[in-house]
Amino acid sequence: MPVTLSARDVTFSYGKTEILKRVSAAISPGKLTALVGPNGSGKSTLLAALARFLSPSSGSVELDGRPILSQPTKAVARRLAILPQSPPLPEGITVFELVSRGRYPHSGLLGLWSAADLAAIDTAMGMTGVRDFADRPVSGLSGGQRQRCWIAMALAQETPVLLLDEPTSALDLRYQLEILALLKILSAQHGRTIVVALHDLNLAASHADHMIFFREGVVHGAGATRDVCTATMIEAVFDVAVDVLVDPSSGRQVFVPKLPDVGEGGRHG
Numbered sequence: 001m002p003v004t005l006s007a008r009d010v011t012f013s014y015g016k017t018e019i020l021k022r023v024s025a026a027i028s029p030g031k032l033t034a035l036v037g038p039n040g041s042g043k044s045t046l047l048a049a050l051a052r053f054l055s056p057s058s059g060s061v062e063l064d065g066r067p068i069l070s071q072p073t074k075a076v077a078r079r080l081a082i083l084p085q086s087p088p089l090p091e092g093i094t095v096f097e098l099v100s101r102g103r104y105p106h107s108g109l110l111g112l113w114s115a116a117d118l119a120a121i122d123t124a125m126g127m128t129g130v131r132d133f134a135d136r137p138v139s140g141l142s143g144g145q146r147q148r149c150w151i152a153m154a155l156a157q158e159t160p161v162l163l164l165d166e167p168t169s170a171l172d173l174r175y176q177l178e179i180l181a182l183l184k185i186l187s188a189q190h191g192r193t194i195v196v197a198l199h200d201l202n203l204a205a206s207h208a209d210h211m212i213f214f215r216e217g218v219v220h221g222a223g224a225t226r227d228v229c230t231a232t233m234i235e236a237v238f239d240v241a242v243d244v245l246v247d248p249s250s251g252r253q254v255f256v257p258k259l260p261d262v263g264e265g266g267r268h269g
């Protein structure tokens with residue numbers, strides 16, 4: 001039975017400001033879902049609520065049909081991993097040590113690594129291309145290399161549900177594509193349920209099975225990518241006009257923002 005995750009009428013405020021406004025979303029099991037929306041629209045807040053990092057002022061998040069807040073932390077961590085946007089880096093930690101933290105929910109009383117733990121750590125480092133750095137301090141790596149270590153940590157947790165907040169933001173083009181391809185494989189071939197907040201709409205549209213368009217704490221549209229990712233939806237959510245082109249080699253739709261008219265000097269100067 002796949003793990004199910006859903007938000008039901010979730011409202012959350014920081015002080016008097018309502019950030020999530022009666023959000024309902026059923027995350028499709030075994031699919032890759034992209035969460036997209038403007039800066040400050042509440043994507044990170046929604047992911048944090050889905051991961052029980054914060055408790056809604058009303059409504060509830062349910063994991064396997066039961067309120068996530070009523071379930072033990074370690075039991076949740078065996079089924080759901082989250083990679084926040086800018087997690088704090090423990091001082092002096094090596095790549096291996098960071099990635100191995102993903103195994104804590106699986107560790108026994110003595111906290112020793114089993115062969116299964118070591119295999120999961122090694123596989124996660126291999127999938128994200130950080131195995132060569134295993135013994136180096138994470139703080140001495142580039143931003144993109146560091147990002148891949150964090151992704152490896154989340155993968156090492158080997159949870160059926162994976163939430164990632166802008167995991168490709170610091171990555172070069174090759175690794176953006178590799179990480180998205182990896183997430184796609186994890187969902188399509190291994191049945192993992194993945195929600196990823198992304199800013200690159202074309203990356204999202206070309207990889208995600210489902211998309212959630214979010215604006216000002218409200219779900220504007222959700223469903224299969226081919227149904228919801230339209231120029232009309234993008235314009236409504238981002239206030240940016242787009243042209244839709246068809247990539248001749250793949251037949252995929254590509255969304256190209258219409259540039260504001262800044263005059264000849266502005267465009268070339």
Ligand SMILES: Nc1ncnc2c1ncn2[C@@H]1O[C@H](COP(=O)(O)OP(=O)(O)OP(=O)(O)O)[C@@H](O)[C@H]1O
Binds near residue numbers: 019
């Ligand atoms: N700890 C906090 N205290 C007060 N307000 C916060 C806090 N964290 C976030 N906010 C506010 O909540 C709103 C939603 O923020 P959130 O980070 O969820 O948006 P986002 O869609 O993930 O944005 P981005 O695309 O820029 O990462 C923003 O207005 C932000 O300023």
